[in-house]
Amino acid sequence: MLKAMINLMVDSAKIVISSWESKVERDGGVSEIKVDEDLQNLSADVIAKACFGSNYIEAKEIFTKLRDIQRLMSTIFAYAGIPGFRYIPIRTNREIWKIEKEIDRKIMKLIKQRLDHGEEKDLLQMILEGANSYEEKDRFTTNYVASRERFIIDNCKNIFSAGHETTSITASWCLMLLASNQVWQDRVRAEVLQVCGNDPLNATMLRSMDTLNMVIQETLRLYPPSAFVNREATEDININGFQIPKGMNIQIPIAVMQQDPELWGSDAHKFNPERFSNGVIRASKFPQAYTPFGIGPRVCVGQHLAMTELKVILSLILINFQFSISSTYCHSPVFHMLIESHHGVLLKVTKI
Numbered sequence: 552m553l554k555a556m557i558n559l560m561v562d563s564a565k566i567v568i569s570s571w572e573s574k575v576e577r578d579g580g581v582s583e584i585k586v587d588e589d590l591q592n593l594s595a596d597v598i599a600k601a602c603f604g605s606n607y608i609e610a611k612e613i614f615t616k617l618r619d620i621q622r623l624m625s626t627i628f629a630y631a632g633i634p635g636f637r638y639i640p641i642r643t644n645r646e647i648w649k650i651e652k653e654i655d656r657k658i659m660k661l662i663k664q665r666l667d668h669g670e671e672k673d674l675l676q677m678i679l680e681g682a683n684s685y686e687e688k689d690r691f692t693t694n695y696v697a698s699r700e701r702f703i704i705d706n707c708k709n710i711f712s713a714g715h716e717t718t719s720i721t722a723s724w725c726l727m728l729l730a731s732n733q734v735w736q737d738r739v740r741a742e743v744l745q746v747c748g749n750d751p752l753n754a755t756m757l758r759s760m761d762t763l764n765m766v767i768q769e770t771l772r773l774y775p776p777s778a779f780v781n782r783e784a785t786e787d788i789n790i791n792g793f794q795i796p797k798g799m800n801i802q803i804p805i806a807v808m809q810q811d812p813e814l815w816g817s818d819a820h821k822f823n824p825e826r827f828s829n830g831v832i833r834a835s836k837f838p839q840a841y842t843p844f845g846i847g848p849r850v851c852v853g854q855h856l857a858m859t860e861l862k863v864i865l866s867l868i869l870i871n872f873q874f875s876i877s878s879t880y881c882h883s884p885v886f887h888m889l890i891e892s893h894h895g896v897l898l899k900v901t902k903i
């Protein structure tokens with residue numbers, strides 16, 4: 552399955568590479584490229600294919616709708632902690648509910664197609680199989696058919712929303728950081744060339760790209776796409792005399808924690824992938840200070856897929872292009888549920 556995933560990632564990445572190549576050629580050897588949208592489409596392509604196999608074109612329409620929901624939710628994020636707020640029929644909530652119903656309908660249509668046309672080797676198949684054991688566990692509940700359907704729909708939506716923009720935004724920030732740090736860009740490119748030569752990418756090669764790994768880890772430290780991890784206290788807790796009552800929602804600010812000089816040293820705000828050279832555990836005072844994928848039993852289930860995808864995309868870009876920051880780039884990290892670039896990442900790109 553991993554081999555098939557890597558191949559589909561390479562195929563999707565090649566579409567972006569060849570469109571950038573054509574653009575550079577048309578522009579006479581140097582182009583200004585805003586990379587965000589291309590990377591977002593690339594990542595949508597990968598997760599849609601990984602999740603819905605041959606039905607990925609319909610699946611991509613679902614992405615667009617989920618993105619609309621994300622945008623709407625970010626406008627009311629400040630009220631998210633108010634109990635019951637999401638049930639109040641204000642305009643934004645009504646729009647969200649409408650889109651949610653459309654998404655549910657579309658996902659159900661895809662599931663029906665799959666059940667009618669037979670198995671494929673993708674995440675949807677795994678979710679459907681998971682739903683079978685879920686059904687058995689819930690056999691005695693009165694509404695198990697409805698809950699099984701919800702289980703499938705919610706899992707599809709979770710994977711879509713959790714696995715799509717997180718990865719493309721990380722790739723954008725990573726290119727921005729490498730464009731601003733030519734020494735690291737050259738170093739990672741040299742590693743990729745040395746590991747791959749002219750051979751097609753495979754899992755063993757990706758595993759041996761230590762410098763690229765460090766660069767991605769440092770990107771996720773400085774620009775973790777998920778700014779917070781949320782938890783609800785299931786019982787009264789006392790942490791160093793600080794009382795947290797049962798039922799309280801807690802937001803753990805990943806982005807703040809990962810740049811705290813007390814935990815990371817005086818260069819906490821600087822791009823220095825070297826800090827990860829002895830692994831995550833030795834990079835800061837406490838290993839828990841680094842949590843771009845969350846922590847504990849609810850840690851990101853897609854982290855290995857994400858790291859694989861990032862390595863595939865970035866290594867292919869690095870061996871094909873040299874890039875620097877455009878003189879018109881405006882640094883504008885902004886919080887829209889995820890930490891992304893408001894004006895986009897604009898690079899000056901030449902073909903190698």
Ligand code: HEM
Binds near residue numbers: 851852
């Ligand atoms: C760079 C990319 C990614 C980042 C930074 C990221 C980050 C996160 C974070 C912070 C959480 C919350 C964890 C917690 O509460 O402790 C999470 C959860 C999750 N992620 Fe990711 N993620 C990424 C990519 C992906 C991908 C590619 C997938 C799917 C294929 C995925 C699927 C999920 C799912 C399903 C959850 C919910 C897990 C649960 O609640 O049990 N993520 N992710």
